[in-house]
Amino acid sequence: QVQLVQSGAEVKKPGSSVKVSCKASGDTFSSHAISWVRQAPGQGLEWVGGIIPIFGSANYAQKFQGRVTITTDESTSTAYMELSSLRSEDTALYYCARGPGYCSGGSCYPEYFQDWGQGTLVIVSS
Amino acid sequence: QSVLTQPPSASGTPGQRVTISCSGSRSNIGSHYVYWYQQLPGTAPKLLIYRNNQRPSGLPDRFSGSKSGTSASLAISGLRSEDEADYYCAAWDDSLSGQVFGGGTKLTVL
Numbered sequence: 001q002v003q004l005v006q007s008g009a010e011v012k013k014p015g016s017s018v019k020v021s022c023k024a025s026g027d028t029f030s031s032h033a034i035s036w037v038r039q040a041p042g043q044g045l046e047w048v049g050g051i052i053p054i055f056g057s058a059n060y061a062q063k064f065q066g067r068v069t070i071t072t073d074e075s076t077s078t079a080y081m082e083l084s085s086l087r088s089e090d091t092a093l094y095y096c097a098r099g100p101g102y103c104s105g106g107s108c109y110p111e112y113f114q115d116w117g118q119g120t121l122v123i124v125s126s
Numbered sequence: 127q128s129v130l131t132q133p134p135s136a137s138g139t140p141g142q143r144v145t146i147s148c149s150g151s152r153s154n155i156g157s158h159y160v161y162w163y164q165q166l167p168g169t170a171p172k173l174l175i176y177r178n179n180q181r182p183s184g185l186p187d188r189f190s191g192s193k194s195g196t197s198a199s200l201a202i203s204g205l206r207s208e209d210e211a212d213y214y215c216a217a218w219d220d221s222l223s224g225q226v227f228g229g230g231t232k233l234t235v236l
Contacts, residue, residue: 035225037171044128045163045171045214047225061224095170109218110225112161114182116170 002027004096004117011123017084020120022096029077030054033101033110036070036081038092039119048081048094050110052101059109086124093119129154130215130228137234143203146231148215150196154226158218160198162191165212165230174213175200202233210235 007021022034035050049060051070058070069082079096097113131149138144148160162175173182175191178198190201198217202209215228 044212044230045165045216045227047216047227050225059224062222097171099173111159111218112173112176112216113163113171114173114176116172119170 002098002115004098004115006094006096006117006120009121009123011125012086014087014124014126016086017082018086018122019080019082020094020096020122022079022081022117024077024079024098029072030074032098033108034070034072034079035097035099035110035113036068037095037097037113039095040089040092043092046092048083050101051079052103052108052110053079055101055103055108057108059107083122086122088124091122091124093121095119128229129219129222129226130217132213132215132228132231134229135232135234137236138202138205139236140205140207142205143201144205144233145202146200146213146215146233148198148200148228150198150217150226152196153221154196154217154219155193155198156196157220160191160193161216162189162200163214163216165214167211171214205235207235209233 030053033052036048051058053072096117099114100111159177163171164174165171178193179191219226
């Protein structure tokens with residue numbers, strides 16, 4: 001049984017950055033995709049981006065390109081999501097989610113989200 | 127405005143069968159698998175259906191998924207009070223080069 005444990009809530013000022021972590025246990029880390037999905041208060045789900053650790057390069061939703069960086073540390077089975085230039089609209093619950101990935105045309109992508117972390121609340125407020 | 131379109135709400139009585147629709151386009155549902163997630167109040171989403179109609183092990187067969195063309199649907203039979211949740215469809219979108227979700231459907235068990 002895979003467990004994904006995320007870091008605690010963050011309160012940030014507009015214009016600053018936040019880095020959220022997601023530690024996986026219980027199964028092979030490197031060969032599965034890790035994605036970040038966010039949910040603004042009272043709103044639906046939104047994919048931020050994902051990475052397959054064994055392949056290294058991340059894919060990001062167009063909306064977040066240039067503002068988000070997803071990385072992994074295979075030695076600790078931990079994934080990170082850093083979001084910069086924060087604005088109030090980034091206030092949301094950020095989930096990490098693990099699942100199978102696939103490769104096509106030289107790039108690798110998350111297919112779906114099988115296991116989820118508990119979520120990390122990020123509040124952006126002056 | 128979500129790329130995939132779902133009705134905002136659905137309802138049914140215990141024991142009834144309900145379906146939730148998800149409408150997309152050729153660049154997402156028309157070309158890729160559809161996935162469904164259930165989100166109970168105050169909890170993280172949970173995978174319900176993968177690759178159009180596959181159930182994760184342990185999920186009761188009351189839940190089923192289907193896809194036709196650029197639309198998909200989730201059916202829940204033998205409705206129970208614990209099925210009251212938000213349901214989201216998802217698929218890969220070629221135009222956006224990313225995963226996209228529907229806006230979610232809030233299911234109420236009357």
